[in-house]
Amino acid sequence: MSLVIKGFEDFGRYxxxxxxxxxxxxxxxxxxxxxxxxxxxxxxxSLFLVAIISFFVxxxxxxxxxxxxxxxxxPKSTIGAIxxxxxxxxxxxxxxxxxxxxxxxxxxxxxxGSMRVSEQIDALEVMGINSATYLLLPRLFGALVFFPVxxxxxxxxxxxxxxxxxxxxxxxxxxxxxxxxxxxxxxxQVTFMLIKAVTFGFIISTVSAYQGxxxxxxxxxxxxxxxRAVVISCLMILVADYVLAQLLL
Amino acid sequence: xxxxxxxxxxxxxxxNRVLHDISFSFQPGEVNMIIxxxxxxxxxxxxxxxxxxHPEEGxxxxxxxxxxxxxxxxxxxxxxxxxxxxQSSALFxxxxxxENVAFPLRVFTQYGEAEIQDRVSYxxxxxxxAGVQRKYPAELSGGMKRRVGLARAIAxxxxxxxxxxxxxxxxxxxxxRIDALIQEITGExxxxxxxxxHDLKSVLEMGQKILFLYEGKAEWQGEKKExxxxxxxxxxxxxxxxxxxxxxxx
Numbered sequence: 001m002s003l004v005i006k007g008f009e010d011f012g013r014y015x016x017x018x019x020x021x022x023x024x025x026x027x028x029x030x031x032x033x034x035x036x037x038x039x040x041x042x043x044x045x046s047l048f049l050v051a052i053i054s055f056f057v058x059x060x061x062x063x064x065x066x067x068x069x070x071x072x073x074x075p076k077s078t079i080g081a082i083x084x085x086x087x088x089x090x091x092x093x094x095x096x097x098x099x100x101x102x103x104x105x106x107x108x109x110x111x112x113g114s115m116r117v118s119e120q121i122d123a124l125e126v127m128g129i130n131s132a133t134y135l136l137l138p139r140l141f142g143a144l145v146f147f148p149v150x151x152x153x154x155x156x157x158x159x160x161x162x163x164x165x166x167x168x169x170x171x172x173x174x175x176x177x178x179x180x181x182x183x184x185x186x187x188x189q190v191t192f193m194l195i196k197a198v199t200f201g202f203i204i205s206t207v208s209a210y211q212g213x214x215x216x217x218x219x220x221x222x223x224x225x226x227x228r229a230v231v232i233s234c235l236m237i238l239v240a241d242y243v244l245a246q247l248l249l
Numbered sequence: 250x251x252x253x254x255x256x257x258x259x260x261x262x263x264x265n266r267v268l269h270d271i272s273f274s275f276q277p278g279e280v281n282m283i284i285x286x287x288x289x290x291x292x293x294x295x296x297x298x299x300x301x302x303h304p305e306e307g308x309x310x311x312x313x314x315x316x317x318x319x320x321x322x323x324x325x326x327x328x329x330x331x332x333x334x335x336q337s338s339a340l341f342x343x344x345x346x347x348e349n350v351a352f353p354l355r356v357f358t359q360y361g362e363a364e365i366q367d368r369v370s371y372x373x374x375x376x377x378x379a380g381v382q383r384k385y386p387a388e389l390s391g392g393m394k395r396r397v398g399l400a401r402a403i404a405x406x407x408x409x410x411x412x413x414x415x416x417x418x419x420x421x422x423x424x425x426r427i428d429a430l431i432q433e434i435t436g437e438x439x440x441x442x443x444x445x446x447h448d449l450k451s452v453l454e455m456g457q458k459i460l461f462l463y464e465g466k467a468e469w470q471g472e473k474k475e476x477x478x479x480x481x482x483x484x485x486x487x488x489x490x491x492x493x494x495x496x497x498x499x
Contacts, residue, residue, distance in 0.1 A: 024322075120339050
């Protein structure tokens with residue numbers, strides 16, 4: 001019972017932190033600098049990791065799909081259609097976001113948590129700066145802008161991985177893959193993918209910032225908050241994934 | 250010079266009452282000390298004054314303004330006239346020393362880059378740290394970090410300066426240097442300075458008006474001279490605190 005009450009308390013504090021982060025804005029130039037910095041961390045620094053993971057996700061999905069299609073009556077282009085649709089609807093947004101929850105979520109929670117325990121957040125408040133706005137807003141907007149970019153990039157790489165693996169194993173040639181991908185493509189799938197990306201970016205940046213912002217104690221607690229940020233973000237992503245699929249498909 | 254006073258401040262953490270009905274009027278333009286043994290509530294009281302902790306009861310007056318009852322924007326305006334040196338220095342580790350000192354100037358003033366750099370150089374020179382602008386806080390010693398914290402605190406010419414244990418964990422020579430700096434800056438900028446410490450050497454060196462806390466209660470307040478001259482007339486806890494330091498006669 002106390003766990004449920006604590007959950008509600010946490011959710012309430014999370015909402016209050018969100019509300020606080022939109023008031024008492026400072027001059028635009030300051031946020032622009034912070035946003036640029038955060039965007040580099042979220043966007044550019046994640047490119048390599050996202051590329052590696054997406055490539056292998058595409059490759060594995062192609063090989064496993066080919067393994068399951070044993071009937072000679074099913075055209076090989078079906079492999080391309082399945083991999084492509086899976087990539088757009090699920091693999092690119094969800095897998096990428098789960099990976100980024102680990103990389104970016106833990107980073108945000110530990111950065112803000114360290115600032116809390118070393119009194120840097122108190123220093124901001126004593127200067128008359130709304131620390132919630134200063135710390136959360138640039139990270140949130142960095143995530144909202146760059147998660148869709150990373151997910152589109154991931155989606156592209158998943159396709160590359162699928163094409164390379166298909167050609168390498170002889171399961172499907174690139175032309176058949178592309179034909180299958182095109183034949184089942186619908187524009188709304190991309191819209192759905194981008195809605196997921198924005199939602200997941202929001203979840204990761206705000207949940208992680210919340211976990212870091214309310215850290216009490218020292219280095220040990222910062223580590224624990226960082227772990228909590230990743231776990232809760234991942235859970236929330238999976239719940240939101242289901243809710244969005246139910247609502248929009 | 251800027252008046253600062255507190256009235257009937259009480260603070261609870263859960264069921265634990267850490268501050269009991271504390272009232273004190275700080276001497277404008279001088280160094281005021283909040284002293285007492287560890288865990289007596291000094292830092293909590295300081296945080297109550299600057300609004301980092303909200304007391305359940307009591308008032309804090311900056312001039313004639315009831316700070317705790319003021320709206321957020323008014324409070325922020327007051328806070329912009331206030332500098333604080335934290336026990337941990339609280340420098341932003343992602344910024345260089347120069348950026349740390351420049352930070353309040355960039356946020357709150359319309360200064361151009363050249364003016365900001367001039368002011369940063371002046372503040373760092375003032376604390377004896379000219380030429381370290383490009384270093385990061387991680388590259389500095391504890392004493393240097395405190396001095397950079399002090400430079401950042403005075404960057405906006407504050408009316409009030411708050412120092413939380415400014416020399417704890419420092420060697421005696423550096424500690425005295427920090428004390429001397431706080432005293433000089435108080436005189437030079439005419440700030441109302443509040444220093445929280447349990448270091449009696451600091452009290453004797455720079456304290457003017459003193460508030461002694463014991464177990465969350467204000468046990469004694471007055472001028473330093475009164476305290477040193479009339480040791481036997483002081484509360485027993487303060488006598489014990491002073492004698493334990495070995496700096497006053499047993």
